[in-house]
Amino acid sequence: MQSDRIKFQSYKDKVITAQEAALFFKDKMTVGTSGFTKAGDSKAVLPAFAERAKFENIAITLITGASLGQTTDTDLANNNALYKRMPFQSDAALRKKINDGEILYIDQHLSETAEMLENKHLPKIDIAVIEATYIDENGNIIPTTSVGNSPTFAHLADKIIIEINTSIPLGFKGIHDVYISENYPNRQILNVTASNDRIGQDYIAIDSKKVVGIVFTEILDSPAQPTEIDVKTAAIAGHLLGFLENEITAGRLTNSLMPLQAGIGKVANAVMSGFAKSSFENLVMYSEVLQDSTFELIDSGKMNFASASSITVSENCYKKILANFDFYKDKMLLRPQTISNSAEVIRRLGVIAINTAIEFDIYGNVNSTHIAGTKMMNGIGGSGDFARNAYLSIFVTQSSSKEGNAVSHVLPMVSHVDHTEHDVDVLITEQGVADLRGLAPRERAKVIIENCVHPEYKEELSDYFNRSKLRGGHTPHLLEEAFKFHLRFLETGSMKKML
Amino acid sequence: MQSDRIKFQSYKDKVITAQEAALFFKDKMTVGTSGFTKAGDSKAVLPAFAERAKFENIAITLITGASLGQTTDTDLANNNALYKRMPFQSDAALRKKINDGEILYIDQHLSETAEMLENKHLPKIDIAVIEATYIDENGNIIPTTSVGNSPTFAHLADKIIIEINTSIPLGFKGIHDVYISENYPNRQILNVTASNDRIGQDYIAIDSKKVVGIVFTEILDSPAQPTEIDVKTAAIAGHLLGFLENEITAGRLTNSLMPLQAGIGKVANAVMSGFAKSSFENLVMYSEVLQDSTFELIDSGKMNFASASSITVSENCYKKILANFDFYKDKMLLRPQTISNSAEVIRRLGVIAINTAIEFDIYGNVNSTHIAGTKMMNGIGGSGDFARNAYLSIFVTQSSSKEGNAVSHVLPMVSHVDHTEHDVDVLITEQGVADLRGLAPRERAKVIIENCVHPEYKEELSDYFNRSKLRGGHTPHLLEEAFKFHLRFLETGSMKKML
Numbered sequence: 001m002q003s004d005r006i007k008f009q010s011y012k013d014k015v016i017t018a019q020e021a022a023l024f025f026k027d028k029m030t031v032g033t034s035g036f037t038k039a040g041d042s043k044a045v046l047p048a049f050a051e052r053a054k055f056e057n058i059a060i061t062l063i064t065g066a067s068l069g070q071t072t073d074t075d076l077a078n079n080n081a082l083y084k085r086m087p088f089q090s091d092a093a094l095r096k097k098i099n100d101g102e103i104l105y106i107d108q109h110l111s112e113t114a115e116m117l118e119n120k121h122l123p124k125i126d127i128a129v130i131e132a133t134y135i136d137e138n139g140n141i142i143p144t145t146s147v148g149n150s151p152t153f154a155h156l157a158d159k160i161i162i163e164i165n166t167s168i169p170l171g172f173k174g175i176h177d178v179y180i181s182e183n184y185p186n187r188q189i190l191n192v193t194a195s196n197d198r199i200g201q202d203y204i205a206i207d208s209k210k211v212v213g214i215v216f217t218e219i220l221d222s223p224a225q226p227t228e229i230d231v232k233t234a235a236i237a238g239h240l241l242g243f244l245e246n247e248i249t250a251g252r253l254t255n256s257l258m259p260l261q262a263g264i265g266k267v268a269n270a271v272m273s274g275f276a277k278s279s280f281e282n283l284v285m286y287s288e289v290l291q292d293s294t295f296e297l298i299d300s301g302k303m304n305f306a307s308a309s310s311i312t313v314s315e316n317c318y319k320k321i322l323a324n325f326d327f328y329k330d331k332m333l334l335r336p337q338t339i340s341n342s343a344e345v346i347r348r349l350g351v352i353a354i355n356t357a358i359e360f361d362i363y364g365n366v367n368s369t370h371i372a373g374t375k376m377m378n379g380i381g382g383s384g385d386f387a388r389n390a391y392l393s394i395f396v397t398q399s400s401s402k403e404g405n406a407v408s409h410v411l412p413m414v415s416h417v418d419h420t421e422h423d424v425d426v427l428i429t430e431q432g433v434a435d436l437r438g439l440a441p442r443e444r445a446k447v448i449i450e451n452c453v454h455p456e457y458k459e460e461l462s463d464y465f466n467r468s469k470l471r472g473g474h475t476p477h478l479l480e481e482a483f484k485f486h487l488r489f490l491e492t493g494s495m496k497k498m499l
Numbered sequence: 500m501q502s503d504r505i506k507f508q509s510y511k512d513k514v515i516t517a518q519e520a521a522l523f524f525k526d527k528m529t530v531g532t533s534g535f536t537k538a539g540d541s542k543a544v545l546p547a548f549a550e551r552a553k554f555e556n557i558a559i560t561l562i563t564g565a566s567l568g569q570t571t572d573t574d575l576a577n578n579n580a581l582y583k584r585m586p587f588q589s590d591a592a593l594r595k596k597i598n599d600g601e602i603l604y605i606d607q608h609l610s611e612t613a614e615m616l617e618n619k620h621l622p623k624i625d626i627a628v629i630e631a632t633y634i635d636e637n638g639n640i641i642p643t644t645s646v647g648n649s650p651t652f653a654h655l656a657d658k659i660i661i662e663i664n665t666s667i668p669l670g671f672k673g674i675h676d677v678y679i680s681e682n683y684p685n686r687q688i689l690n691v692t693a694s695n696d697r698i699g700q701d702y703i704a705i706d707s708k709k710v711v712g713i714v715f716t717e718i719l720d721s722p723a724q725p726t727e728i729d730v731k732t733a734a735i736a737g738h739l740l741g742f743l744e745n746e747i748t749a750g751r752l753t754n755s756l757m758p759l760q761a762g763i764g765k766v767a768n769a770v771m772s773g774f775a776k777s778s779f780e781n782l783v784m785y786s787e788v789l790q791d792s793t794f795e796l797i798d799s800g801k802m803n804f805a806s807a808s809s810i811t812v813s814e815n816c817y818k819k820i821l822a823n824f825d826f827y828k829d830k831m832l833l834r835p836q837t838i839s840n841s842a843e844v845i846r847r848l849g850v851i852a853i854n855t856a857i858e859f860d861i862y863g864n865v866n867s868t869h870i871a872g873t874k875m876m877n878g879i880g881g882s883g884d885f886a887r888n889a890y891l892s893i894f895v896t897q898s899s900s901k902e903g904n905a906v907s908h909v910l911p912m913v914s915h916v917d918h919t920e921h922d923v924d925v926l927i928t929e930q931g932v933a934d935l936r937g938l939a940p941r942e943r944a945k946v947i948i949e950n951c952v953h954p955e956y957k958e959e960l961s962d963y964f965n966r967s968k969l970r971g972g973h974t975p976h977l978l979e980e981a982f983k984f985h986l987r988f989l990e991t992g993s994m995k996k997m998l
Contacts, residue, residue, distance in 0.1 A: 084939065098973050104939035105973060109921050119849075119890060120751050121924070121936045184757065184849040184890065189688050252619050258683065343888055344843035350618075350683040365916065373912075373981070374972025380921060388887060389842055391618060391683065413872075415978060417864065417916035422608050422879060425620070437620045440583065440603035473873025474597050474604060479914060479985055482872070483978040490978070 005132075005164045006214065008139040016213040018044035021129075021161045022052050024212055028083065029126040030061040032117075032153030034163075036337065037090075037264060037289050038069030039310035040146030042129045042163050043219040046072050053081030061123065065148020065309065065337055066110060066288075066381060067091065069222030077103060087113045088379040099375045107369060107379040110288065110309075111341035114152035118183060128157035130204065131217075132164050133172040139208035140201075143176050144168045145221055146310030147334045151180050151204050160210045167218045171325055176202050176334045192345045195259050195284040195307045196333060223315040224291065227266035229273065232398050235430035236267055237274035240354070240396065243426065243433050244280070247392075255279060259286035261346075261386045262293070263355040264312070267396050269293050271354055276300045286351050288340050288382040290332060292317045298331055307333045309340040341385035353390035355383040357397040357419075359409045360427055360452075362445040362465055363475050364436050366395050366419035372486045373415030380418050387423045395419070399429035400454035406494035408457040410448060412464045413482035421475075427452055441475045457485075460497060504631075504663045505713065507638040515712040517543035520628075520660045521551050523711055527582065528625040529560040531616075531652030533662075535836065536589075536763060536788050537568030538809035539645030541628045541662050542718040545571050552580030560622065564647020564808065564836055565609060565787075565880060566590065568721030576602060586612040587878040598874045606868060606878040609787065609808075610840035613651035617682055627656035629703065630716075631663050632671040638707040639700075642675050643667045644720055645809030646833045650679050650703050659709045666717045670824055675701050675833045691844045694758050694783040694806045695832060722814040723790065726765035728772065731897045734929035735766055736773035739853070739895065742925065742932050743779070746891075754778060758785035760845075760885045761792070762854040763811070766895050768792050770853055775799045785848050787839050787881040789831060791816045797830055806832045808839040840884035852889035854882040856896040856918075858908045859926055859951075861944040861964055862974050863935050865894050865918035871985045872914030879917050886922045894918070898928035899953035905993035907956040909947065911963045912981035920974075926951055940974045956984075959996060 006012055022045055025031060035041025041064070050072065052058070059081055066088040067073070073091035076082050080102075085094065087108035097103040108116075116122045130150045133142040143150060144165055154160055179200030181187050191199045229237070247253040257280055262268040272293035275283065285294060285306035292313050297303035311334070313321065321328055339345065346353075357366045358377060368383050369376060387393040397409045409429065421441065427434040432451035436444050445465045453461055468476035485495040492498070505511055521544055524530065534540025540563070549571065551557070558580055565587040566572070572590035575581050579601075584593065586607035596602040607615075615621045629649045632641040642649060643664055653659055678699030680686050690698050728736075746752040756779055761767040771792030774782065784793060784805035791812050796802035810833070812820065820827055838844065845852075856865045857876060867882050868875060886892040896908045908928065920940065926933040931950035935943050944964045952960055967975035984994040991997070 099971055101941060101968060101971065101975075104942065106937070106939050107921070107973075112921070116936065120749075121891075123937065187692075187847050187849060189690065189692065189847065191688065193686075193688065250619075343846060347842060348686050348688065350686060370972075370974060373976050373978050374967075374970070374974055376973035384919075384921060392620075415976075416974065417919055418921070420883075420916055420919070422606070422611070422883060422917070437615065438605070438622065440605050442600060443603065468873075469600060471873070472598055472600065473869075474606075474875035475869060475873055475915065476600075477872050477914075479872050479982040479989070483981065486978055 002216065004170065005134040005166060007137045008135050008208065010208065011135055011139060011211060011214055014211055014214045016215060018048035018215050021045045021213045021215050022048040024127055024159055024161065025049050025058065025060060027058045030063065030123045031127045031129065032063045032125040032149060032157060033129040034065065034131045034146065034148055034150040035068045036065030036146035036148035036310040037067050037312040038222045039312045040131045040144040040148065040221065041068045041072065042131060043070060044163055044215050044217040045129045045161055047075060050075035050079050050081050053079040059083040063113060065146060088381050090378040095376060105376060107376065109380060109384045110337045110382040111385045114149045114336065114338045117152050117156055125153055125157040127159045127161060128153035129161045129163060130154060132162050133168045134164060134170060135162060136203055140203040140206050142173045142203050144172060147176055147178060147336045148309055149337060151178050151336050154204050154206055155180055157210060159212045160206060161212060162214045164214060164216050165218065166216060167220050169322065169325060174202050175329060175332060178204050178336060179339055190339060190342055190344050192339065193348060195286045195349065196305045223318060224312050226314040227269050229270040232430040233267050233270035236396050236428055237271040239428050239433050240271050240394065241274050241278055256282040258350045258352045258391050259284045261287040261351050261353045263383055264289055265356050267356050268354055271396065272297065276302055286349050288337065295321060298328065305331055307335060307340065309335055309337045341382045343385065343389045346386055346389040350391035351386060352392045353386035354394045354396060355387060357395040359411050359414050360395060361411050361414045362448050362461060363441045364421045364424045364427065364444050364448065365414050365417050366424055367414040367416045368418040370416035372490055384419060387419050392425050393423055394426040394428060395424060396428045399431045399452060400456065405454055405456050406496065407489060408454060408485060408495050410453045410457065410461065411485050412461065413477060415483060415486050456496065501715065503669065504633040504665060506636045507634050509707065510634055510638060510710060510713055513710055513713045515714060517547035517714050520544045520712045520714050521547040523626055523658055523660065524548050524557065524559060526557045529562065529622045530626045530628065531562045531624040531648060531656060532628040533564065533630045533645065533647055533649040534567045535564030535645035535647035535809040536566050536811040537721045538811045539630045539643040539647065540567045540571065541630060542569060543662055543714050543716040544628045544660055546574060549574035549578050549580050552578040558582040562612060564645060587880050589877040594875060604875060606875065608879060608883045609836045609881040610884045613648045613835065613837045616651055616655055624652055624656040626658045626660060627652035628660045628662060629653060631661050632667045633663060633669060634661060635702055639702040639705050641672045641702050643671060646675055646677060646835045647808055648836060650677050650835050653703050653705055654679055656709060658711045659705060660711060661713045662716055663713060664716050666719050668821065668824065673701050674828060674831060677703050677835060678838055689838060689841055689843050691838065692847060694785045694848065695804045722817060723811050725813045726768050728769040731929040732766050732769035735895050735927055736770040738927050738932050739770050739893065740773050740777055755781040757849045757851050757890050758783045760786040760850050760852045762882055763788055764855050766855050767853055770895065771796065775801055785850050787836065794820060797827065804830055806834060806839065808834055808836045840881045842884065842888045845885055845888040849890035850885060851891045851893065852885035853893045853895060854886060856894040858910050858913050859894060860910050860913045861947050861960060862940045863920045863923045863926065863943050863947065864913045864916050865923055866913040866915045867917040869915035871989055883918060886918050891924050892922055893925040893927065894923060895927045898930045898951060899955065904953055904955050905995065906988065907953060907984060907994050909952045909956065909960065910984050911960065912976060914982060914985050955995065
C-alpha cells in the first residue's frame with residue numbers, strides 16, 4: 001500500500017507518525033498548510049500539533065489556503081496553539097478567540113497571500129504541511145481535493161511534511177494544474193484564456209532535500225453541510241435567474257452566460273442549483289470552490305467544465321464523485337488560489353461573480369465580514385478577487401433575518417466595507433433585484449430601498465435617505481444616525497424602531 | 500495648414516465650426532469626449548455646447564477619460580448642460596452641483612468605464628468628441644496629450660466629431676499605443692510585460708462614415724498648477740524614500756525599485772521629485788499621468804521610461820517637452836486608460852503604487868473621495884486600480900490640516916471607504932510610516948497611532964482604541980463614537996475636543 005503511494009525511492013525511510021512530525025514545530029514558527037474550504041487539509045499533523053500544544057506553551061502563525069475542516073481550528077484555538085492565523089477561517093471556537101483579541105487574524109483576499117509570501121512581504125515559511133494523494137517517481141506531490149497555497153508553501157518552506165491520504169484514489173492525478181509565477185522582475189503572462197486551459201504541471205514540485213517526514217492518514221475531508229433550499233433562498237435564486245434571462249433578452253448575454261463564480265453557503269448554492277432547472281446551457285465555472293451544485297449542473301448536462309481551487313461537497317456528493325470519477329475527471333480542474341482567483345484571468349474570462357453579503361447599504365457598499373462593524377464572521381475570502389474584476393459583480397443576501405425580522409441586511413451605512421460602491425453591479429434579496437449599473441448614489445438608494453429592503457424597514461430607510469438629502473452631498477448621510485440600526489441591535493437585540 | 504492636419508481626402512469637406520458641431524448634441528444624449536486629467540480634452544466643441552446650453556433647455560450625460568481642463572466642466576455645470584457625469588471630475592462648480600444633488604455623478608475606477616461601455620452595461624455613446632493632432636491618410640486619429648477612453652468612444656459612438664489641435668506638433672505621432680480588447684468571449688491576453696511594451700497602433704482607428712464634423716482649435720491644454728514642496732510634503736517624501744531604502748536593505752527591492760505609479764497632487768509630486776535626489780536609478784513608471792516630476796526624473800537620468808494615459812504638466816514643463824521632443828519621445832508612451840490602469844498589467848509588472856488619501860482610519864481603511872462621508876471631492880480615479888493590484892500599495896497624506904490642525908486625517912473610522920483594509924500596505928504622513936504588511940487590525944491600530952497621527956490627536960485616538968478593545972471584536976470600534984471627529988468638525992469646524 002505505502003509503496004503505491006511513495007514512488008520516490010529515497011523517501012521510503014521518511015515515514016513517521018503525526019506526533020513525530022508535530023515535533024518539528026517550534027514556538028513562533030510560521031507554518032503553511034494545505035487546505036481550502038475544508039478540502040485537502042492536514043488531518044494528522046495539525047491535530048497532533050494541537051494535541052501537543054495542550055501540554056506545552058507553544059504557538060505558531062498558521063497560514064492556510066482557506067478554512068480547515070475537522071475540528072482542527074477549534075482544537076488549535078482552544079489549546080492556545082495559534083499566535084496568528086491567516087488568510088481565512090470559518091471556525092466558531094477560533095472566531096471567538098479572534099474576536100476576544102486572543103488570536104491575531106489577518107483577513108486577506110485569497111489571491112494575495114501567496115503573492116505576499118513570494119514577495120517576502122510576510123514572514124518566511126518554516127514548515128509546510130501538504131496533503132498528498134501520492135508522491136510520484138521524482139518526489140513530487142500529487143495533491144488531493146484542493147491546491148490552495150500549497151505550491152507556494154512547498155516552494156518557500158525550509159522543511160516539508162507530506163501527509164499522504166490513502167482514502168483519495170490514485171486517479172486524482174491529472175485534475176490539478178499547478179503553476180507558480182516567476183518572481184519579479186521575471187513575472188510572465190498567466191496564459192489562461194478559457195476555464196479549462198492548463199498552464200502548469202499536474203503535481204506540486206518539491207525540493208526533496210526539504211522533506212523531513214511523511215505521515216499517512218485515511219481521514220476523509222469534512223463534508224460540506226447539505227443546504228436546504230428554503231423559501232427565501234429560492235426567491236433569491238429566482239430573482240437572479242430572472243435577471244440573467246433579462247440580460248439575454250437585452251442581447252448582453254447568450255444562454256451559455258459567462259464563466260460563473262459562486263461563493264460558499266446556502267444562498268449561493270441555492271442559486272447555482274437553480275441553474276439546473278434553467279434554460280441555460282454549455283455553462284462553465286471559473287470559481288474557487290466546486291460545490292454540490294457544480295456536480296448537479298454537470299450531471300444535468302448544463303455545465304461543461306468547472307475550474308476552482310478545491311472540491312468541497314457533501315458526503316453523498318463526494319461518494320458520487322468517487323464512484324463516477326472517470327466521468328467527472330475531464331470536466332474539472334483544481335488550481336492554486338493565485339490562479340483561480342487571479343484578477344488577470346477573472347477579467348479576461350469575464351466571470352459572473354455571485355457572492356454573499358452580510359449586509360449592504362443604500363448606496364451599494366457591501367460588508368462581507370464583520371458583525372456590527374467589529375466581530376469577524378469568517379473573512380472576505382475570494383469575494384473581492386472576483387467582485388472587483390468580474391464582468392458582472394452580484395451580491396446576494398436575505399433582506400432580513402432572526403425572529404421577527406430583528407435584523408435588516410440593508411442598512412443606512414454598512415458597519416464595515418469589504419466591497420466598495422465601485423465594485424458592486426447588482427444586489428439581490430428575496431424582495432427583488434437592484435441593478436446599480438450606470439446609477440449615481442442617489443439613484444442607487446431609490447432602487448435599493450424600493451427593490452431589496454424588507455417591508456418592515458422600508459419606511460425608516462426611506463426616511464433616513466430623505467432627511468440625509470436635505471443636508472446635501474454626493475452620498476447623503478446623517479453621520480450621527482448612520483449606525484442607528486446596528487446600535488439598536490447591540491442594545492436591544494433588534495434593529496427595529498421601538499414604538 | 501489644414502491639409503497638413505487632414506491627410507484623408509474625403510474628410511476635407513467635413514470642417515465645420517465648433518458651434519455647428521455642438522448642434523449635433525440632442526437633449527438626453529450620451530456623449531463621450533477625450534480628456535484625461537486636463538490633457539487632450541475638447542477645447543472647442545464642449546465649450547460651444549456649454550454656450551448653447553445657456554439659451555436652451557438641453558442636458559447630456561458626459562463621459563470622459565477623467566477631469567477636463569479650461570473652464571469646461573464649470574461652464575457645463577453652471578449652464579445646466581449636464582444630466583450625468585462620469586467617471587471623474589475635479590472642478591469646483593461641478594463639484595458643488597454634484598453635492599447639491601443637481602448633477603448626477605458616477606465615481607468609477609478609471610479602468611472600468613470603457614469595460615462597462617463595451618459590455619453594454621452603460622448606455623450607448625451617441626457622439627464622441629476626440630481631440631486629434633492630425634488625421635492620417637486612412638482617416639484615423641493621431642491623439643494629442645492623452646488617450647483616455649477615446650478609442651472606446653470612437654469604437655462605440657454613432658457619430659464622431661474630431662477636434663484638430665494645431666498647437667500640438669505633428670511629431671506627436673508615435674507616442675501613443677492604442678489597443679482595444681476584443682469583446683467577450685474573444686478577450687485576449689494584454690501582452691504588456693514591460694512598461695515600454697507596445698501592443699497596439701499609434702492611432703485611434705475610426706470608421707470614417709461616422710465622422711460628422713472636424714473642428715480646428717489651437718488652444719493649449721490647461722497647465723497643471725506648479726506645486727510648492729513645503730515642510731510637510733518634504734517630510735512625507737523623506738519618509739517614503741527611507742521606507743524604500745529599507746526595502747532595498749532588506750533585499751526585497753533593488754535600487755531600480757519596481758515600476759512606479761503616483762497619483763495627482765502636491766504630495767505625490769513632491770514624493771516623485773524626491774526620487775531625483777535619491778540613489779535610485781534606472782527607474783521606470785507605469786502610471787496614469789505623466790507629471791512634471793516624471794520629466795525631472797528623466798532629465799536627471801534617473802528614469803528610463805514612463806508609460807501613462809496622459810501628459811499633465813505645468814506650462815514651463817510643457818514648453819520644455821515641446822522644445823526637446825526628440826529627446827523625450829522614445830522615453831514615454833500614452834495608452835488607453837483600460838491598459839494604463841489594467842489590473843492584469845499592474846500585477847504583472849509589480850507596480851509600486853503611491854496614492855493620496857483624504858483620510859485613513861486606525862485599521863488602515865482609506866477614504867479618497869468624500870469629505871465627512873457625504874461631499875464628493877474629485878473621485879477615486881485610478882487609485883483603486885493601482886492599490887488593489889500593486890506590488891506595494893502606499894497611501895500618503897498629511898496627518899492634520901487647516902488652521903490650528905483643526906482636521907485630523909487619521910480617524911477612528913473613515914467616513915467613506917474607497918480602499919479597504921485588504922488593499923493597503925503602507926501609510927505615510929509627515930509624522931512617519933506605518934508598515935501594515937502582515938499585521939492584524941489591532942496591531943495596525945498601534946502602529947498607525949504611534950507613527951502617523953498628529954500629536955494633538957494621538958491621545959484621543961489611543962483612548963478610542965483602548966476603550967473599543969474593552970468591547971471586543973476583531974476590529975474594535977465604538978459605533979456610537981466612530982464618527983465623533985467628523986461630527987465635531989461639522990458642528991464646530993474643528994475635529995478637536997472642546998476643553
